Amino acid sequence: MSENKNYLVPITFLGLLFFSCGFALGINSLLVPVLQESLSVPSAGAYLLIGATFIPFLIFGYPAGQLVKLIGYKRTIAVAFLMFAISFGILIFSAKQESFVLFLVASFCCGTANAFLQTAINPYITILGPIDSAAKRISIMGICNKLAWPVSPLFITLVAGEHFTITQLDKPFYIIIAMFLGLGVLSLMAPLPEVKAAGEDESEESTSAEDAQVSQYANSKTSIFQFPHLMLGALAIFFYVGAETISLATLIDYAKALGLDNANNYSWITPLCISVGYVAGIILIPKYLSQTRALQICTGIAIVGTLCVVLLPGKLSVFSIGIIAVGCSLMWPAFWPLSMQDLGKFTKSGSSILTMGLIGGAAVTLLYGVFKDHFGPQNAYWICLPCFLYIAFFAFKGHKLR
Template identity: 70%
Template sequence: MKEQKNFLVPMAFLGLMFFTCGFALGINSLLVPVLKVSLSVSSMEAYMLIGATFLPFLLFGYPAGILISKIGYKRTMAISFGMFAVAFGAFIFSASEKSFPLFLIASFICGTANTFLQAAINPYVTILGPTESAAKRISMMGMINKLAWPVSPLFIALFAGASGSVGIDDLGKPFAVIICLFIILGVVALLSPLPEVKAAGEDSDNSDEDDQEVSAYANSKNSIFQFPHLVLGAIAIFFYVGSETIVLGTLIDYANELGLDHPENYSWITPICISIGYITGIILIPKYLSQTRALQICSFVALVGTSLVVVLPGTYSIYCIGVMALGCSLMWPAFWPLALMDLGKFTKKGSSILTMGLIGGAAITVLFGLLKDVTNTRYAYGLCFICFGYISLYAFKGYKLR
């Protein structure tokens, strides 16, 4: 049985890292409208920035798991922050050259850093304490992560001057500050008092009967792909990350399209709604609400929210995106414990497979941009209905398969 420890300090460090992930992704949502104006690119081309950020999850998700197995969680986290610093240096160079291809390369480097960081921090939070309360811990981290999304465009806006309009020439100074912060975070991650943790059944010497049962099940498998609930969970994450990236990353662009004043202010709609869901999960899970039931309820809410966004006029539908965000809130916290359950010695490889599912943030958002160009933003949100439909199937059936 896992030894009970005080995880307050490790959770504080992890919270800082989750904030970093959200902040970096928030930068991309800001770059979409900025580059559309400054470099005269189409919507699909602009959303390729978000796609380039998520492509590394497919390419480096599995190698990230191998790296974690060899050097541990802490060193992997430190390396990822170094990559973030390089990425934002590339952003500064891209802005000075006013080159869209260079922005894509910088976004790819940023996504690579995010891949290694996500592969380390998500399973770490999952196995840091009891499995049944993993969704509660991830909800805490997720709330910090999502609140960081709107902070980044507001931070950049501070350097925009009296006009309040962010242009490509305004990116240099704030990005230089961000580089310094990432270097500091890399050192902090390396020196932080994060304990080494292992999942149930991952330690062959563990004498706990439940852990031995998990080990026996996992040892009967020869490949990570012999766990159907894991593979289906990775596909669910694919659809979830794609739809959530649309929900969180397109509000500013949508507000601009509707001609609303101060569109950056609307970026707070989804983080507030998603935080309400996170707070609900923190309070109710696991005492009053199981992780499974939370996923089932949230998938239904997300489907309802998507329908409202597509059906209602734009000035009303932009607020209904908050309902979609509320539905997204407890999906991510539930996926990890449900999909990693019973993996034993395959846990680290399993986490890398789940991390690869984040490629949905590239595929789904690029498809969203294409649909937006041929229809409009409101109808393009209908793509999320397919995503949430699959997630609903996983919530009721897929996670049970063994």
């Protein structure tokens, strides 16, 4: 386990990285309605754009973990930003060709870059300090990530104009390419110390009883798949990412479907509500609230929020998505420490498994698009209920299984 040092500078830089992840994903919330209008793409097809962003997590989650093992966290982060720059170059070409298929390819490439970046930064922030306060650190990162979601649509609208077409996306995307290349260079120079989890370093003697205990438990395993709490945690992330992505990426589209004025303004509901939950986590964890209890409370809130969205009318339904957002807020910060605990030498491989769980952003979101086409935009949110019910199982039981 990393010693309890002053990691203010690394945490500040990591906050910038988490912001860039949210910024890249937030572009989809603008592209979905734009593609529906410009290319006459149905809802299921448009939300396939978001699905293409998450599919790479399943394909490249494990290779990304192996790259972290091979070249370390910092160089993996730099490689990820280079991938992002290339991906936005493909997006520019897609916009000029007005090709939905090319947009899917570009989204897949963006998702690949994000898979490598997430595989590096999530375990890093988890083990950067004491494991029982990991949710607090991840909550800080979460604020940076979620507030970036609505920033990217506003940035593109500011640069391309209020009523732009897909052929006018080249200017904002060129700026984004330059930004991501700069972040890649900056990451190589950033003061990010190499950190290891408890029991991860087999070449050194354990310096604490905790390290010795974790090493003994982890060394008794021969495969990463022998940690049931990790596998169940990856499945919890699958459902969580799917439900949270729906709450983040569908607000503009849902507000338009309900005929509400200035639909773009509703994109702030989810990020702001999630940030409220993150601030609560920063204040309460671990002094007043354990990571486990926070996850249990948030799961209940998310279930209530889902019922409100599907049962309440009009604006009340839209604003109820904010309740789901509050519930989602401390799920991600709790999943990582609860799922990665006691992995020892399997820590980096374990982070790969958890990263692969982000494929839920593709599967669940695509199902939402199908449900929307067949049952209407409001009833489509029923898809979130079984997701949160499984997370409730993990919160109360699954994370304890060894």
